[in-house]
Amino acid sequence: MIGSLDINRLVALSLRTGVSIGAILSLVGLGAWAADGFNAASFAPTSDIYGAIVSGLSGSRTGIVYLGVVVLIATPIFRVALSVAYFGVERDKRYVAVTLLVLAMLIFALVSGKAG
16 A cells, blocks of 8 residues: 555545535536526537536536536546556556456447447
8 A cells, every 4th residue: 555545535535526526516507597497408519528518617507417417427437547546556457457447448338328
């Protein structure tokens, strides 16, 4: 183990932070929509992640909700990437290989839209 770095605490912190930020963004977007009287929501112009991020950063009510969902989707992917880095620093080649395989599958499923 590297000094006082504890992978379990680091992973737990990253998951809590990601879920909290995603939930807050979603609630802010829903709150803005409610404040507008629940008028017709505009949808993101595209269904890709980039479009959702741009829509959220532009201040669109639904875009902010989409941005919250993107953060929620990215949270477990970040957790796996964090594990790869940790196992790399620890020089544990077997765990690096397995975790890289999991990361590749997550990214493939996200990019391709295919699962299982």
